[in-house]
Amino acid sequence: MPVARHVTLSGGDHLLLVGTMKGAFVFRGDASRARWEFGGPYFPGSAVYALAYDGRAGRRRVWAAPNSGHFGALLRSSDDFGRTWTDPVVANVKFPQSSGVALKQIWQVAPGRDHEADAIYCGVEPAALFVSRDAGETWSLNDGLWNHPQRARWQPGGGGLCLHTIALDPERPARIRVAISTAGMYVTDDGGATWRPSNQGVRADFLPDKHPEFGQCVHKIAQSRRRPDRFYLQNHFGLYRSDDRGETWTDVANGVPSDFGFPLGIHPRDPDTAWIVPLESDQFRCTPEGRLRVFRTSDAGASWRPLDRGLPQADAYETVLRDALAVDSADPCGVYFGTRSGKLFASADEGETWRTLADGLPPIVAVKSAIV
Secondary structure (H helix, E strand, O other): OOOOEOOOOOOOOEEEEEEEOOEEEEEEEOOOOOOEEEEEEEOOOOEEEEEEEEOHHHOOEEEEEEEEOOOEEOOEEEOOOOOOOOOOOOOOOOOOHHHOOOOOEEEEEEEOOOOOOOOEEEEEEOOEEEEEOOOOOOOEEOHHHHOOOOHHHOOOEOOEOEEEEEEEOOOOOOOEEEEEEOOEEEEEOOOOOOOEEOOEOOOOOOOOOOOOOOOOOEEEEEEOOOOOOOEEEEEOOOEEEEOOOOOEOEEOOOOOOOOEEEEEEEOOOOOOOEEEEEEOOOOOOOOHHHOOOEEEEOOOOOOOEEEOOOOOOOOOOOOOOOEOEEEOOOOOOOEEEEOOOOEEEEEOOOOOOOEEEEEOOOOEEEEEEEEO
16 A cells, blocks of 8 residues: 655645545645645545545544445544544444445535534435534434435436535525435525425426426535525536525526536635536536636626636546535635546636646545635
8 A cells, every 4th residue: 555645734724635536635735825745645545525624613624535445435534634544443424224225425524614613514325414413423314304205206317316515504504405416406494304405497408307396417506605695506517506595596607618517616705706617518528629627707607717827728638526626715715626637736816827736646536625
């Protein structure tokens, strides 16, 4: 097994957590984001689709969900940026025996809001939501979503039947929106006791009914913390904006080369600004015209501008997956993304210019950013 190198982070440093099909990496950037170094590989040989940083309540905790082909998925954590990791003897996130199913993958780890400092949420496959109220010591299945009467009719997407995105409303403590491929979006207004489908205006081109109540293949959603009524959504064909907390959706695929894609990021302060990486189609999931371009809107989707300075523009048939793009909270904010070919790119000026942080990692499936 490869010997991992380590990085030391201090206050003000920039943190990038990179999950790949063969392990995880921890990148450290200085306050200017000009110099970077990385640690890893951690969990070599395991796919790591979910990573998160928890800086609440004085913690400096990294969460990772390595999935071993032999032992399955585990949730592990480090309080020293990867030098040491917890190593549960048995799976800590697991379905109750009475459910009759087994955990296949952990797709998302979402630390709770600041007022719930010990809460953590996990989205998994088969599609379900798990919650911890004791900082990850114990986990429970959310029965309201698991027992939803429509669940029996949910169908898996290309990546499986996965709950991949968790949007915790920053103003309404009892409201949570989740995205499931391919069930669409479900929302709770009572802390998870009950859930309802919420997909009005979102297409499902692969179904006979193009606008069903549920069954859409939502690839990614992002909510504005500054204006929580504002959401963006990248669909399996379709790019949308909502101005009513996701109750209704408007198509905003204006001037993009394709409305198919996976990743989506939103500006931490400006709800009119978001980033996407379009792909050609569901049949050819590569960047259009062999050009690697990030598209940014600064007018809530009325228009999108390609950002390609520093990115390859010839023979670059790249793929960027749903969780492989991240936006930090600096000013100007940084934008980061990784490709299935193992390239990691960074911009310190909101996408105007790009630099390569790594070229030759295993296929990248997750990128998360934070400031320590």
